[in-house]
Every structure is written in structure tokens, then in C-alpha cells.
Amino acid sequence: MIFRCKNCGGNIVYDPARKAMCCPHCDSVDSEEAVGSPIMNTCINCGAPMMFKDHTSATKCPNCETYTILEERVSGQYKPDMIIPFKISKDVAQGMLIDEFGKRAFTPTGFLSYSSISKMQGHYVPFFMYDYHSDINYHAIGTKVRTWSDSRYNYTETSYYDVAREMDGDFDKVPVDASIDMDDGTMDLMEPYTYRELEEHQDKYLSGFYAEKYNMEEGELAYRAEKKVRRDSDELLNNTLGGYATLTNVNKNIAVHKRDVKFALLPIWEYVFNYQGVDYKFHVNGQTGKVVGKTPISKSRVLAYGATVFGMIYIAGMLLRMALMAL
Amino acid sequence: MARYFKYFKIPFIIFAIVVIGCIAIRISAGNKAPVVRGNKVTDLTQNVFDYAGNLTEEHIAELESYITEIEDQTKIDIAIVTLNESLEGKGYYGGSNHMWVNGYADTFADVHQMGYEMPMGSNVVFVDNCYREPSTGRVDSWMSTYGTAKTRISEGDCESLMDDALYGLNDGSTEYDYYRAYRRVVELIPRYASATGGILGFLRPIYIFAFSLVVAAIYVAASWRSKAGDKTTSGSTYLESGRPNMRRRTDVFLRKTVTKVKIQSSSGSGGGGGHGGGGHSR
Ligand SMILES: [Zn+2]
Ligand SMILES: [Zn+2]
Numbered sequence: 315m316i317f318r319c320k321n322c323g324g325n326i327v328y329d330p331a332r333k334a335m336c337c338p339h340c341d342s343v344d345s346e347e348a349v350g351s352p353i354m355n356t357c358i359n360c361g362a363p364m365m366f367k368d369h370t371s372a373t374k375c376p377n378c379e380t381y382t383i384l385e386e387r388v389s390g391q392y393k394p395d396m397i398i399p400f401k402i403s404k405d406v407a408q409g410m411l412i413d414e415f416g417k418r419a420f421t422p423t424g425f426l427s428y429s430s431i432s433k434m435q436g437h438y439v440p441f442f443m444y445d446y447h448s449d450i451n452y453h454a455i456g457t458k459v460r461t462w463s464d465s466r467y468n469y470t471e472t473s474y475y476d477v478a479r480e481m482d483g484d485f486d487k488v489p490v491d492a493s494i495d496m497d498d499g500t501m502d503l504m505e506p507y508t509y510r511e512l513e514e515h516q517d518k519y520l521s522g523f524y525a526e527k528y529n530m531e532e533g534e535l536a537y538r539a540e541k542k543v544r545r546d547s548d549e550l551l552n553n554t555l556g557g558y559a560t561l562t563n564v565n566k567n568i569a570v571h572k573r574d575v576k577f578a579l580l581p582i583w584e585y586v587f588n589y590q591g592v593d594y595k596f597h598v599n600g601q602t603g604k605v606v607g608k609t610p611i612s613k614s615r616v617l618a619y620g621a622t623v624f625g626m627i628y629i630a631g632m633l634l635r636m637a638l639m640a641l
Numbered sequence: 642m643a644r645y646f647k648y649f650k651i652p653f654i655i656f657a658i659v660v661i662g663c664i665a666i667r668i669s670a671g672n673k674a675p676v677v678r679g680n681k682v683t684d685l686t687q688n689v690f691d692y693a694g695n696l697t698e699e700h701i702a703e704l705e706s707y708i709t710e711i712e713d714q715t716k717i718d719i720a721i722v723t724l725n726e727s728l729e730g731k732g733y734y735g736g737s738n739h740m741w742v743n744g745y746a747d748t749f750a751d752v753h754q755m756g757y758e759m760p761m762g763s764n765v766v767f768v769d770n771c772y773r774e775p776s777t778g779r780v781d782s783w784m785s786t787y788g789t790a791k792t793r794i795s796e797g798d799c800e801s802l803m804d805d806a807l808y809g810l811n812d813g814s815t816e817y818d819y820y821r822a823y824r825r826v827v828e829l830i831p832r833y834a835s836a837t838g839g840i841l842g843f844l845r846p847i848y849i850f851a852f853s854l855v856v857a858a859i860y861v862a863a864s865w866r867s868k869a870g871d872k873t874t875s876g877s878t879y880l881e882s883g884r885p886n887m888r889r890r891t892d893v894f895l896r897k898t899v900t901k902v903k904i905q906s907s908s909g910s911g912g913g914g915g916h917g918g919g920g921h922s923r
Contacts, residue, residue, distance in 0.1 A: 419648065419864040450885070456892070467901040474896050480889035484881040503870045506878050542879075549876030550885050596869075606870030616861055622649060624857035626656045631849035633663035637670070638844065639714075 315383045316358045317346040317521045325359065325380040327522025330400040330600075335518055346518065350385065358382065369493070372438065372525035381521045392527040394515040395576040396443075398507060400436055400523065400600045407583040407598040408434060414605045419619055422589050422612035431585060436600060438525035438579035439496055442532045443487035444539035445574040448547045452479040453565040456558035477561065479554055484573070485546065489580065490538045492528035496582075497595070498538070503606045504599050507580060511601065515579065525579060532575045543570050676716040682760035685720065685753045688712075693723035693771050695819035704820070708827055715831045717790045718757040718764040721823055722749060725771040738774040739781040745770075746785035756788060763788035767826055769807075769819075782807060784826075790834060798833040805829060 317326040317335065324339030326346040335346045351358040355366070362377035371387035374380070388394065402410075408431050415421055424430050456477040461470050487509055491501035547568045555561065581600025586593050589610040596607030646653070688708040689701050696704070708719050724745070733744030746768040749755075756762025766785040773780050784799040794802075806825035809818060877883055 414869045418866065420867070423644070455895075463904065465904075467903055469899055469901045471897055471899045473894065476891070476893040476895055478889055478891045478893075479887075481885045481887045483885035485879040486881050488879050500870075503872060505874050546876040546879065550880075553876065554887075554890060604870065604873065608869070609867040611865070611867055618645065619648070619864070620857045620861045622645075623652075623860045624853045626652060627856050628849055628853040630656060630659045630663075631844065631853065632846065633660055633667075635844040635846070635849065637663040637666035 315348050315350045315385050315517065316380050317518060318349050318359075320345045320347050325521075327381060328399065328519050329522075330403040331406075333399075335521070346521075348517070354384075369440075369526040369529045370524070371527045372520040372523060374524070381523070383517055383520050383525075385517070387527040388515070388517055388520065388525070393577075394440075394579045396512045396578040397438070397515045397519055398511055398578070398580050398601050399513065399519040400581040401511070402581075402583070402598065402600050402603050404432075404434060404436065404583070407600070407603070408432070410598050410603050410605055411585060411596060415607075415609055418609060420611045420615045421609045422615065425587055425589075425609060430587060434583055434585040436523040437496075437582050437584050438520060438523055439501065439582050440492040440526050440528040441489045441501075441578050441580050442492050442528065442535055442539070443489050443576045443578050444485075444532075444536060444543075444572060446485040446488060446539065446543040446570050447482065447573055448485060448543055449482045449567075449569040450479065450547050450551050451565075451567040451569075452551055453477065453563075454561040455563045456555075457560045457562075458557065459559045475558070477555070477558070479551060481550070481554075483547070483550065485543050487576070487578075488539045488542050489578075490535045490542075492530050492532075492535060492577075493526050494529045495526075500595070500597055500606055501582075502542075504580075504582060504597060504604060507599070507601055512578065520579075523581075528577060532577070536572060536575075540570055540572075544568055676758050678713075679758045680718065680754070680756045680760050680762060683718075683754045683756070685755065688720055689823075690720065690722045693725035693769070695723045695769075695771065696823070697820075700820040704823060704827070707824060711827050711831055712757060715790075715834045716757050716763060717788075717830065717834060718755045718762065719827065719830065720749065720753075720755065720764070720766045721826070722746070722766065722768045723771065723819070724768065727772050727774070728770065738770070738772075738777065738779070739783065742768050742770050742781045742783040743785070746783045750785055750787055758788075761787070763790045765790050765794070765830060767823075769823070780810075793834045794830070802826065802829045802833050 318324070319326050319337040319340060319342055321342045322337060322340040324337050326335050326337050326342075328334075329336040332343070334343050336343055337345055349358055355364055356362070357364050357375040357377060357380060359375060359380040360378040362375060364373075364375055364382065366373065366384060369387075370384065371392070372381065372383045375382060386392075411431065411434075412426050416426060454477045456475045458473045458475070459470065460473070461468065463469060489505060489507070491498065493501075547570070551566075551568075583598040583600055585596040585598075585607075587596070587610070588594075592610070594608065594610050596605070598605050687705060689696070689704050691701060704721065708721070711717075712719055722745075728738065728741035728745055731741065731745075733741040733748070735741060735744060746766045749768070750764050750766045751761070754760040755764035755766065757764065764787045767782070768785070769782045771780055782803055784803060786794050786799065803826070806829055807822050810822050877885075
């Protein structure tokens with residue numbers, strides 16, 4: 315399916331800045347009509363052959379650059395329960411990358427050049443959102459220590475306490491990416507999202523972006539959500555254990571169980587920079603603007619800049635010496 | 642390249658100011674009439690007079706050429722005299738060994754009409770009398786200054802210069818190395834004699850090199866950061882109500898124990914007035 319402009323026939327895309335379907339060709343707003351096609355692997359607009367990767371649900375025709383959505387991969391079992399539409403447009407995301415990395419000295423030439431950075435792509439990444447209930451039971455012997463001294467002795471007073479905690483909590487929408495291509499650690503760092511802006515899924519949000527259906531079943535990924543819930547539970551528990559010097563005979567039990575799972579698409583800008591044969595990936599949260607990535611280090615730049623600093627100080631020092639000796 | 646210049650814009654501006662400033666100082670200093678060797682009267686043809694026999698022939702030769710170099714750098718006539726004799730009753734003013742050595746040094750400069758630019762001009766005479774004076778048990782040295790050397794090198798400068806240079810000679814644990822000590826005396830003269838005092842001592846090329854290297858290394862280390870994005874979720878991020886439901890939170894006091902340790906008083910120190918002290922026997 316593609317979204318075609320009723321006024322000019324151009325490809326209509328979702329514009330995050332205007333929060334509307336816009337025609338980049340004639341500037342019409344909300345003038346889209348969905349055009350479907352019975353033939354897969356062919357561009358609806360130009361008829362050129364198209365290759366869809368296994369999990370792709372939205373992509374761009376390499377010939378006419380029309381954004382195409384595969385209906386069968388966003389419907390039925392693959393229909394997302396929720397979506398956060400892109401809120402940050404491409405130029406804003408580029409600006410965020412420049413803000414983050416622009417002042418770093420050793421990034422290679424071209425890393426933030428317009429021709430390179432404009433290749434940034436918007437991806438709706440498939441996520442499972444898990445609801446968990448967590449029960450925390452804790453029992454330990456805690457000590458608190460107080461010391462003081464008089465003229466002759468140092469005193470150490472150790473107080474022993476019976477420490478007990480029983481607490482529970484409902485964790486909602488713990489996100490786990492269901493995309494093989496996306497690095498798990500990076501996707502975890504994209505959190506948190508603002509869930510207030512979760513919406514019911516509409517296909518039109520995908521026009522102008524890339525998207526995938528979930529690559530794996532939620533059951534296969536639940537362990538990652540459970541790990542996060544256990545980690546968070548542990549943190550919540552530790553927050554209540556301040557003030558103790560030691561905690562011994564610890565009896566800790568965190569029981570978690572899954573309550574619900576939803577499938578959602580979340581917006582992430584991806585910029586791939588190839589440097590000396592290695593792809594460096596940078597991600598910008600398409601809703602919050604959080605930037606995650608690691609730049610390559612240009613050895614020639616380290617050498618040139620380091621030598622400049624060295625040279626300037628050395629020459630300045632020697633000149634100062636020369637001037638002082640003349641006095 | 643454009644990025645390079647943009648990145649170093651401010652450092653380059655500061656650098657340019659320093660360079661221009663230094664060159665300006667150099668030129669303005671260079672415009673003063675140069676001081677040249679102009680003493681045709683002195684009868685001295687050497688700089689080192691090793692009457693005590695502290696130095697080898699090679700060391701004397703090395704010291705001679707080094708002194709000539711320093712003389713041209715500082716525009717100060719320099720002489721080193723070593724003695725190993727009592728100067729008592731030799732006609733020098735004063736009632737103690739160090740005053741006699743002082744007198745010897747002053748007289749030496751006058752008698753030989755020392756001076757770099759003219760007779761009785763800028764000169765430094767360093768006298769090291771290795772004779773151990775029985776009444777004090779000490780060996781005395783003196784550094785006599787005259788002309789611009791007198792205004793440039795203060796009495797305090799002379800003392801700290803000799804403290805620095807002769808340190809090794811006072812230290813009984815090391816072998817006496819007169820050559821090193823005397824060479825150090827000569828080496829330190831331009832540092833104290835320069836208008837900028839001891840600063841030049843820190844502006845030695847090797848120090849400048851090392852300092853530049855360290856700053857460049859710090860700069861590189863500080864600019865190395867290539868990562869972005871830290872974990873920004875907490876334990877309660879996904880918690881429905883923002884906080885857990887606390888069903889039980891008890892901290893029941895069981896018992897307490899107190900231990901006391903006697904304070905170790907450090908021997909000898911503290912403890913108000915009166916007598917202190919200690920003994921030793923074996
Ligand atoms: Zn149009
Ligand atoms: Zn096409």
C-alpha cells in the first residue's frame with residue numbers, strides 16, 4: 315500500500331513536525347488516498363521490482379522513492395497494538411547528532427557532513443511491551459555502627475536490627491525490541507519513552523519511514539523483560555535499605571510473573587557512518603531525541619591535533635625563553 | 642582543513658599574541674647597544690685557578706670553555722679559585738674564616754682588574770677554600786660580585802646559588818665531586834643573573850618539551866570521549882504508580898554491643914609544658 319496525493323499524484327508522507335500527512339510535492343495536507351496492490355514484489359507506483367527483507371513491513375522503492383507499506387505485515391497477527399508516531403523530524407534529529415558530537419575533536423572528517431548525515435533513516439522498531447507483577451520479600455540482620463571517643467578510649471557501638479521488607483509492584487510496558495537487526499544494548503539505552511503519547515496504530519504513520527514486523531515471538535523475548543523487572547525490583551528494594559553498615563543472613567526472594575504483552579512500534583532515527591570499512595551506528599529516539607552511539611576515532615586527527623597542541627606550547631615556551639634571556 | 646582552523650581558532654589567536662609578544666621583547670631587547678668584551682687591561686688569561694688541586698686537567702679544560710660560553714651569555718667575567726690554606730694573618734679584613742675568604746675574593750677581582758665590558762666591570766669571583774677552620778670545623782666559600790653582576794645577583798641569590806651547587810659537597814654520604822659542584826655554580830650564574838631571575842631555570846628546553854608533551858597528552862585524553870547515551874531509566878520508571886506497594890517495612894532493634902579500645906599515645910609528643918626527652922643505651 316502507498317499513500318498517494320489526490321491533488322498531484324505524489325507520494326504522501328507523515329510529517330512529524332506538522333503531525334499530519336503532507337505532500338512534499340504540492341504541499342497539500344491530508345490529501346492522501348491509500349492505494350493497495352495485489353502483486354507483491356512490485357512497486358505500486360512505478361512497477362519496478364522490489365525486494366522485501368524477511369521482516370520488512372515498510373520501505374522505500376529504490377527506483378521512484380515511493381514509501382510502500384506491506385499490509386499483510388501490519389495486519390492480523392502483526393497488527394501493532396500501539397504506536398508512538400515520529401515526533402522528531404529528520405532535520406531536528408540531525409541537529410541533535412550535531413549537538414552531541416559536533417564539538418568532539420577526534421571524529422573523522424565527514425562524520426557530520428550534510429551529504430552523509432542526510433542518509434539518516436527513520437525506523438519504526440518492533441517492541442514487545444510486557445506487564446509484570448513483582449513480589450519482593452526480604453529479610454536480613456542489619457548493623458548500624460556509631461563511634462566516639464573520650465580522652466582515653468575509642469568506642470565502637472554496633473546495633474543489630476531485624477530488617478524485613480515485603481513489597482510488590484506492577485510494572486507496565488517494559489519494552490524489549492523484537493528486531494534482530496537492532497542491537498539489544500542500544501535499544502535498551504533508547505529508553506525511556508513517554509508512554510502518554512502511545513496511540514492506536516494507523517498505517518499512515520509508517521509512510522515516509524522504514525518498519526518491521528516483530529522478528530521473534532514474545533515468548534522468546536520475555537526473559538529480557540523479566541531481567542529488567544528483576545533489576546528494577548532489586549533497585550527499589552535497595553532504596554529502602556539505606557543506613558545499614560552491613561546486612562547479613564540475607565534472605566531475598568523476588569518473584570515475578572507476566573501479566574500482559576502488547577506489540578508496539580516505536581520511532582528511532584538511525585544514522586550509519588562507514589569509517590575504514592566498519593559501520594558505526596547512531597540512534598536518536600524519534601520521540602525524546604535521546605542520542606546513543608559511539609564515534610570512531612580518527613588516528614590522523616588525534617595525531618594532527620595532539621601535535622598542534624604540543625607544537626604551540628613548545629614553540630610558545632621556547633620563544634618565551636628566548637625573550638626572557640634577551641632581557 | 643577548514644574544520645581544523647575553526648577548531649583551533651582561539652588557541653591560534655592566543656598563540657599568535659604570545660609569538661608576537663615574545664618577538665617584540667626580543668627585538669626591543671636586541672636594540673640596546675650590545676655589550677661586548679672590552680677589558681684589555683686584565684692580566685688573567687684563564688678562568689679556573691685550582692690551587693687546591695681539586696680538579697683534573699680535563700675537568701679544568703672543560704670548565705674553562707664552559708665559563709667562556711657563560712661569560713658571553715651573561716656578559717659577566719667569571720673566575721673560580723680553589724684554596725686549601727688558612728687565610729688568617731694574610732692581611733684580609735675581619736676576624737673569622739668566612740670574612741677572610743670574602744676578602745680574598747674581593748681582592749682577587751680588584752688586583753686582576755676583572756670585568757667583562759671593561760676593567761673593574763661586571764665580574765663574579767667564586768672562592769672555595771677547602772681548609773677546614775679548626776675553631777668552627779667548617780669549610781668556607783664566597784662568591785664576590787661586582788658591576789652589573791652585583792645589581793643582578795643579590796646577596797641572597799649568591800647564598801641560595803651556593804646552597805644549590807655545593808649541596809653535594811656538604812653531604813658526607815656522597816663522594817666529593819668538585820667538578821660537578823663548580824660546573825653547577827657556573828651553570829646557575831645566568832639563571833640568577835638574568836633580569837627574570839629563576840624563571841629561566843624552569844624554562845629549560847627539556848622542561849618545555851616535557852611540559853608540552855604532558856599538556857598534549859592531557860588534551861588528547863580529555864578529547865577522547867566518543868560515546869553518547871547513558872542509562873536514563875530507574876527502578877521506578879515502569880512502575881504503575883511510580884512507587885512500589887510497601888506491605889511491610891520493619892527495622893526491629895535486637896541488641897547492641899560496645900567495644901572500647903585504648904588510645905595509643907604517640908611517644909614524646911604532646912602533653913603540655915615541663916620536661917620532655919628520651920634516652921638510649923646499648
Ligand atoms: Zn500533492
Ligand atoms: Zn517505485
